[in-house]
Amino acid sequence: MGLALLLLSASAHAATSNPFDWSSVPETDDQITMRLAHSLNMEWSSQTVAIKRFAELVAIYSNNRIKPEIFPGSQLGGEKEMLQQARQGVIQVTIPATNNMAQLAPSLNVLLLPYLTQSTEESNFLLDEITPVLVPRVIEEAGVRIVGWENTGWRNFFYNAPDPIRSPADLAPLRMRVPPNAIMLGTYRAWGASPTPIAWNELYSALQQGVVEGGDNPITDILGMKFDEVISRVTRLHYTILTHPIVVSEHWFQSLPQDLQEVVLRAGRETTEYVRWWQPLDEARWWMMAEEAGLQVDFIEDESEWRERAQSTWPDYYDLIGEDGADLVKVATDIVEKYDSKNNQ
Structure with a gap:
């Protein structure tokens, strides 16, 4: 009887979730709050997956020096409003659709040109190669820094x-x-x-x-x-492919010590890699559900x-992209051609 009770107790204990995770660790006096806001309130969305993963990695890599607080479901406004709040430093992180963010950061219109890329792999390569070019431009245009990307899939x-x-x-x-x-x-x-x-x-x-x-x-x-x-x-x-840049307030980013800046950048890179692994697997499941739904x-x-x-x-x-819109388009198409030449040899 004693062993049975012990095993039952152990099983119940194993089923109990850890009381401390990245979202509920104890607060400390010098802890930095990182508010993350986005427009969706659906657990199925890859934006939700991306923002949670980013928050988790920042909390872990900062060893609890940065405490995330997530505000989903447009609690703090629409995507344009959240971008403006990020620019002001009211919130620290948001994840708008690229087509919506382009209203404040025209350079991103280059990524919306129809048939710029024609495969997910080509699109990922383009984002990796062109993001260093876009980062200073977007900081100037919108006051936020791109640190990672989410890919929802082709429209x-x-x-x-x-x-x-x-x-x-x-x-x-x-x-x-x-x-x-x-x-x-x-x-x-x-x-x-x-x-x-x-x-x-x-x-x-x-x-x-x-x-x-x-x-x-x-x-x-x-x-x-x-x-x-x-x-x-x-x-x-x-x-065209639907993407969402993970952006942080440049004002907030510059206020961080260098080691925490590196934490934010690392979390952005690793979130991008995670979503690229997770999204195709998840999308395949949704296509099966579409057939089951009778579409x-x-x-x-x-x-x-x-x-x-x-x-x-x-x-x-070209003028929507910027005064040098044609030049930026040339940068993008050169990157795509570089990918094609590497993979069609």
Whole structure:
């Protein structure tokens, strides 16, 4: 009986979570608070995974000298507002969508050029190579420093229609929701479509009421936001990938001693690596769920017409990127060509 009670007690103790983790360690007098804010409140999102991983690594590597506090679900405002708060040092970390951050940091528009990259590996290589070029520019433009990246996946068409989208002609009749970014709106117009800017939090009801027939997002967002309840089809393509830079307040970053600056940079690098390992595995699960949900999933086998039309618009956006927009685009395309030459030998 004594042994049984001992084993039962040990089993119950093992099932009890550790009372101290990175989010609940004891506070100390000289502890630095790091407020992290982001727009989503869904555990399934890769932004949530990224921000939690970053917070955990900063807490661990700083040996509890930096204490993270996470504010999800737009508690502190929309992504633009959170970026402004980060610039002022009110919050220390946020993770906006690249297309939203480009409103305050125009240099990031270079990453939104349609068909700049056409594979996840190519996109990762571009981000690694171009980030050192972008960091000082973004600090000047938005007052924040990019320390890492999250990748949600390629933006796929999701929609209600009797037939699948396979060519731009199939897209043209549909009213599609597009984020309010000039490059993304212009890409749809190049395909002959009429894009409709609608706020993300209004999209479900807009689909339900037929205000729009569809939009484009990674499969995790399509299912995670339950759009499968109000749409019937998904078409996969590779015109742009949804990424979120992990950014820290430059004012706060410069206030840290050098050893803690290195902690923040290390946590950003390792979070990027973690998400790149985790995201494809997670996305595969979501595609299986899409089939189980009864969505019709189609592929565009030849994207050449889509690519040619979209890339023809690039010169229209050089001024949006900056006074040297054409030069920065050349930097990006040189990096992509470098990747292609290394991997096509």
